[in-house]
Amino acid sequence: MTKKFPNSEPITARKFMDELRRYEKGSVTRRHFLGVTGLGTATAVMVGAMPWLKPRTAYALGGLGDRLIFSTWPNYHDPKNLERFTELTGVDVLVNVFGSNEEMLAKLQAGGAGWDVFVPTNYTISTYVELDIIEPLDLSKIPNFDPAMNETRFTREGTVNGKIYAVPKNWGTTGYAVNTAHVKHDMTTWKQFWDLTMTDYSGRTIVHDYQLTTIGNALKYFGYSFNSIDPKELGDAEELLIRSKPHLFAITSDYQPPMRSGDAWLTVCWTGDGVQLHRDIPSIIYVLGKEGGELWSDFYAIPKNAPHRDAAYAFINFMQDPYINAREALVHGYPPTDSRANALLPDSILNDPTLYPAAELMDALEFGAAVTLTDPLRAEILARFKSA
Amino acid sequence: MKEANRSGNLVTMLLLMPTSLWFLFLLILPLAVVFVFSFGERAPAGGYTPSFTLAQYANLPARFTAFKNTMTLAPLGTVACLFVAYPLAYFLAIKASPRFKMLLLVLVILPFWTSFLIRTYAWMFILGGRGVPALIEWLGFEPVRLIYTRGAVLLGIIYGYLPLMVFPIFVSLEKLDKRLLEASDDLGASPARTFLQVTLPLSAPGVITGCMLVFILLMGEFLIPAILGGGMVFFVGNALVDLFLQSRNWPFGSAVAVSLVFVMLVTVTLYLRLTRGKGQRDTSLL
Numbered sequence: 001m002t003k004k005f006p007n008s009e010p011i012t013a014r015k016f017m018d019e020l021r022r023y024e025k026g027s028v029t030r031r032h033f034l035g036v037t038g039l040g041t042a043t044a045v046m047v048g049a050m051p052w053l054k055p056r057t058a059y060a061l062g063g064l065g066d067r068l069i070f071s072t073w074p075n076y077h078d079p080k081n082l083e084r085f086t087e088l089t090g091v092d093v094l095v096n097v098f099g100s101n102e103e104m105l106a107k108l109q110a111g112g113a114g115w116d117v118f119v120p121t122n123y124t125i126s127t128y129v130e131l132d133i134i135e136p137l138d139l140s141k142i143p144n145f146d147p148a149m150n151e152t153r154f155t156r157e158g159t160v161n162g163k164i165y166a167v168p169k170n171w172g173t174t175g176y177a178v179n180t181a182h183v184k185h186d187m188t189t190w191k192q193f194w195d196l197t198m199t200d201y202s203g204r205t206i207v208h209d210y211q212l213t214t215i216g217n218a219l220k221y222f223g224y225s226f227n228s229i230d231p232k233e234l235g236d237a238e239e240l241l242i243r244s245k246p247h248l249f250a251i252t253s254d255y256q257p258p259m260r261s262g263d264a265w266l267t268v269c270w271t272g273d274g275v276q277l278h279r280d281i282p283s284i285i286y287v288l289g290k291e292g293g294e295l296w297s298d299f300y301a302i303p304k305n306a307p308h309r310d311a312a313y314a315f316i317n318f319m320q321d322p323y324i325n326a327r328e329a330l331v332h333g334y335p336p337t338d339s340r341a342n343a344l345l346p347d348s349i350l351n352d353p354t355l356y357p358a359a360e361l362m363d364a365l366e367f368g369a370a371v372t373l374t375d376p377l378r379a380e381i382l383a384r385f386k387s388a
Numbered sequence: 389m390k391e392a393n394r395s396g397n398l399v400t401m402l403l404l405m406p407t408s409l410w411f412l413f414l415l416i417l418p419l420a421v422v423f424v425f426s427f428g429e430r431a432p433a434g435g436y437t438p439s440f441t442l443a444q445y446a447n448l449p450a451r452f453t454a455f456k457n458t459m460t461l462a463p464l465g466t467v468a469c470l471f472v473a474y475p476l477a478y479f480l481a482i483k484a485s486p487r488f489k490m491l492l493l494v495l496v497i498l499p500f501w502t503s504f505l506i507r508t509y510a511w512m513f514i515l516g517g518r519g520v521p522a523l524i525e526w527l528g529f530e531p532v533r534l535i536y537t538r539g540a541v542l543l544g545i546i547y548g549y550l551p552l553m554v555f556p557i558f559v560s561l562e563k564l565d566k567r568l569l570e571a572s573d574d575l576g577a578s579p580a581r582t583f584l585q586v587t588l589p590l591s592a593p594g595v596i597t598g599c600m601l602v603f604i605l606l607m608g609e610f611l612i613p614a615i616l617g618g619g620m621v622f623f624v625g626n627a628l629v630d631l632f633l634q635s636r637n638w639p640f641g642s643a644v645a646v647s648l649v650f651v652m653l654v655t656v657t658l659y660l661r662l663t664r665g666k667g668q669r670d671t672s673l674l
C-alpha cells in the first residue's frame with residue numbers, strides 16, 4: 001500500500017526546499033517534484049486523512065512528537081503547506097479556527113487551552129504579555145525569520161519590553177466587499193456603506209460578529225477614530241448600529257457563504273476574503289472606505305506551557321520560509337510581511353489593489369489599539385447591538 | 389444479620405458514590421461558583437475579581453431581548469415539536485406494522501449518527517439563497533428570504549429536537565392497551581372521540597415528559613440561533629456565550645446564568661403543578 005519512489009530516503013528539509021525552488025524556477029517538472037518529495041504518492045493524501053496509517057519511521061526532523069495544536073483564523077492557510085509540514089516532520093497539525101481575538105484571549109485566560117501555536121493580531125500581544133500567558137520567543141530556533149526583511153510597522157507590536165514575543169505572519173486591511181452585480185452605486189466610503197445598508201440595499205448587508213471592526217467602522221461613519229473609547233463617540237456608533245440592525249442580513253464573521261450564494265451583497269471584509277471572493281466571483285470587489293478603517297498584522301506566538309514546544313518552533317520556522325510563506329499568500333490572499341516572500345509573488349498579485357492598496361487609502365488606516373481589546377464599554381455595546 | 393445489613397449499607401454507599409461525586413463536582417460546585425461570581429466584578433482585562441455587588445443583577449435589563457426571545461421561542465418550539473411529533477409517534481406506535489416499526493424507529497434515530505453542528509450547518513445551505521428560495525422562485529413565486537430569520541431558527545429547533553419529543557410519546561402510546569380503543573369503538577364513540585377521550589389522556593405522561601425534555605434544553609439553546617439566526621436572533625444562550633467568550637465579563641455572565649436557572653425552575657415548577665395528576669402514571673423516560 002505504501003508505494004515507495006525509487007531511492008526514497010526520507011527527504012530532508014533542505015532537500016525539500018531545494019527541490020521546491022527548482023520546481024518554482026521551472027528546472028524540474030511537477031511530476032519530478034511530487035515524486036522526489038513524496039508529495040505525489042497517494043499515501044500522502046491518505047495518511048493525511050487517516051493518521052494512524054502513517055508508518056512510524058524516522059523523520060528528517062525527528063523528535064518533535066506527533067502533533068501540534070494550532071489556533072488560527074478561517075481561510076488563512078494553504079492546506080498543502082500543512083500537509084508538507086506533516087510530511088517533513090511527522091507532526092500532525094490539528095487546527096482550531098476562531099472568529100475573534102476576544103475568543104482566543106478568553107480561551108487562554110481561562111487556562112488549559114493546550115495550544116502550541118496561535119495567531120494573535122497586533123493590538124492584542126501587549127495584553128497577552130501583561131497577563132503572562134505567552135512566552136518570549138527563542139529566535140535561534142526560528143532561523144528563517146529575518147527581522148530586517150519585515151517592515152517595522154508590521155513587526156513592532158510583536159516586541160514588548162524589548163523582548164520578541166511574536167513573529168509576523170501576514171498583514172491586511174479591513175474594508176468591505178461589494179457585489180457589483182447588484183450594488184449599482186460607486187462605493188468608496190463607510191458613510192455610503194451604512195447609509196445604503198439602511199436604504200437601497202436593506203436586508204443585504206453583513207457586519208462582523210467582532211467588536212473591533214463592527215464598532216470601529218460604525219465610528220468611521222462619523223469620522224471618529226477607529227479605536228475610540230470615548231463614551232460620547234461610542235454612543236453615536238451604538239445608535240447607528242442599533243438603527244441599522246433591522247436592515248442587516250446577518251451579524252457574522254462567516255460571511256463568505258452568504259456572499260457566494262448571492263443572499264448578501266455588502267459585507268465588512270478582510271483583505272484575504274476579498275481576494276478569495278473576487279477570485280471566484282469577479283463581480284465581488286473589495287473597497288477601502290476613504291475615511292479609513294483598520295490596518296493590521298497577524299503574528300505567530302507560543303502560549304506558556306505549550307505542550308509541544310519543539311514542534312511549535314519547527315512549525316513557526318517552517319511557515320517563515322519565504323517559499324512556504326509565498327505559497328500561503330497565493331492561496332489565502334493576504335500579503336506577507338516578509339519582503340523575501342513578496343519577491344516570490346507574481347506581478348498580478350503585487351499589483352492587486354486589494355492586497356496592496358494605494359498610498360492615500362493606506363494613510364487613512366489605523367492599527368487597532370490595545371485598549372479596545374479590554375475596554376468593557378466596547379464589549380458591552382456589541383452585545384447590546386446583537387441583543388437589540 | 390446486623391453484619392449483613394451493615395455490609396449492605398456499605399455496598400449501597402459505594403454504588404451511590406460515583407453519582408454523588410458526579411453531582412457534587414460537576415453540578416453543585418460549579419453552580420455554587422457561578423452563584424458566587426454573580427456578585428463579583430469584571431477584572432480590568434476581563435475575567436473576575438471578588439467583590440460584593442448587586443450591579444450585575446441591576447444590569448439584567450440590558451439582556452431583556454435575549455430573555456424575551458428565549459421565553460417566546462422555547463415554548464413555541466416545544467408546542468411546534470409536539471404537533472409534528474405526536475402524529476409521527478402515533479403512527480409508529482399504533483398504525484405501523486411490527487415489521488416496519490423497527491426500521492422506522494431506526495430512521496428517527498439515524499440523524500443522531502451525524503454531528504448536530506454539521507446537520508444544522510447543512511440547513512444553512514438548504515435555507516440559503518441557492519436552496520429552497522431558489523426553488524420557490526423557479527416555481528414562479530415571489531422570492532423569499534428564509535435564512536437568518538426567526539422562522540429559520542424555529543425550523544432548526546423542530547428539526548433538532550423532534551426525536552426527543554417522539555420517543556416519550558411513542559413509549560406511552562406503545563404501552564397503551566389497544567383493547568381500550570376497541571372498547572371505545574364498540575361503545576359507539578367516533579374515532580375523534582376515542583382519540584380525545586382515550587388515546588390522548590393515556591399518552592399524557594409521554595407528552596408531559598417530551599415537552600419537559602424539549603423545553604428545558606431549548607431554554608439553554610445557542611447553536612441553532614447562532615447558525616440559522618446569523619446573529620439576528622439572539623437567545624439567552626447566545627448572550628452567555630458572548631459574555632464568557634467575547635466580553636469576558638464573567639460576573640455579569642454568571643448573573644445571567646443564575647437568572648436563567650431561576651426562570652427555568654419557576655417555569656418547570658408551574659408546569660408540573662398544572663399537569664399534576666395527568667402524568668402520575670409511569671412515564672418511562674423521566
